[in-house]
Amino acid sequence: MSDPATDPATEAFVAHRNLLFTVAYEMLGSATDAEDVLQETWLRWVKVAVGQVRDQRAYLVRITTRQSLNRLRTKRLRKETYVGPWLPEPLLTSPDVAQDIELAESVSMALMIVLETLSPTERAVFVLREVFDVGYHEIAAAVGKTPAAVRQIAHRARRHVDARRPRQAVSPSQTRAVLESFQRALETRNLQGLLDVLAPQVVLIADGGGAKQPAPRPITGSEKVVRFIVGGLGKSDVCLACDPTVVNGNPALIVRVDGEIDGVLAIRVENARITGLYYVRNPQKLTRIASETPLTLR
Known part of the structure; x- marks a missing residue:
């Protein structure tokens, strides 16, 4: 890229880069794919007569959305051959993201998994x-639909998501307290402690991507989940340690086995108990936990 101080196209792109990455990531659930989308967006943006663009932010978001849609449709085909359950790529995020309740919820593992059940459009x-508060006419231009059709799609998608998202808002401090209880029980192999912190119908999803042994399918029920944990990470002959962190704007754990990173664990909490455990073990998805990824809704 050229010097942003002298190149208006570069200056505009850099100014909105974090926003564009957040849009692409929320649509794709993959930082790698989101970075590719940003590269494609840049290549198209530099061909535009920037001085004639009235709203550069909206124009860039439109390009990013179109490229994300193209990639999302291709990605769905790739998932058909993915080994085991698929989870979003976890991102190490700053305390600023955690303090922004709206942003933290929009990139939470729990919501990102729900978004996977929607069609690309x-x-x-x-x-x-719902996340970026873009107007219907702008969305229509981005997805190739009429504003009236976009309104209908938005209503249908909102109803679908609301039926599957947590019904109660949980503060970061509440989530952190529940996670600390789970961590203590896990590190001390306290089976009753694990059962106490898990909801009876808790669901565990483990993503190994074929590189590490995952649960072949989601596991439902606290007793089954505890048996799976004890039979794997809870073995007495391994040294198990958990490092509290913030992933996707929410409290999470980096799990180490014998000193090596085994995976990232995120949770969903309702009524002070864990209803969802999301464990990413696929090494290809753990490249974004060494340094913070800046995210923004603006």
């Missing part, structure tokens, strides 16, 4: 409207 419309 529904996901794009939901993300742009």
Whole structure:
């Protein structure tokens, strides 16, 4: 890229880069794919007569959305051959993200998993409207639909997501307290402690991507989940340690086995108990936990 101080196109792109990355990541659930989308967005942006663009932010978001939609449709085909359950790529995020309740919820593992159940167009419309508050006419231009159709899609997607997202807002401090209880029980192999902190119908999803042994399918029920944990990470002959961190704007754990990173664990909390455990073990998805990724809604 050229010097942003002298190149208006570069200056505009750099100014909105974190926003564009957040849009692409929320649509794709992959930082790697989001970075590719930003590169594609840049290549198209430099061909635009920037001086004639009235709203550069909206124009860049439109390009990013279109490229994300193209990649999202291709990604769905790739997932058909993915080994085991698929989870979003976890991002180490700053305390600023955690303090922004709206942003933290929008990139939480729990919501990102719900977004996976939408069609590509529904996901794009939901993300742009509900997360980034983009107008219907702008969304219509980005997804190739009429504003009236976008309104219908937005309503359908919102109803779908609301039926599957946590019904109660949980503060970071509440989530952190529950996670600390889980961590203590896990590190001390306290089976009753694990059962006490897990909801009866808790669901565990483990993503190993074929590189590490995952649970072949989601595991439901506290007793089954505890048996899975004890049979794997809870073995008495391994040294197990957990480092509290903030992933996707929410409290999480980096799990180490014998000193090596085994995975990242995020949770969903309702009524002071864990209803969802999301464990990413695929090494290719753990490249963004060494340094913070800046995210923004603006």
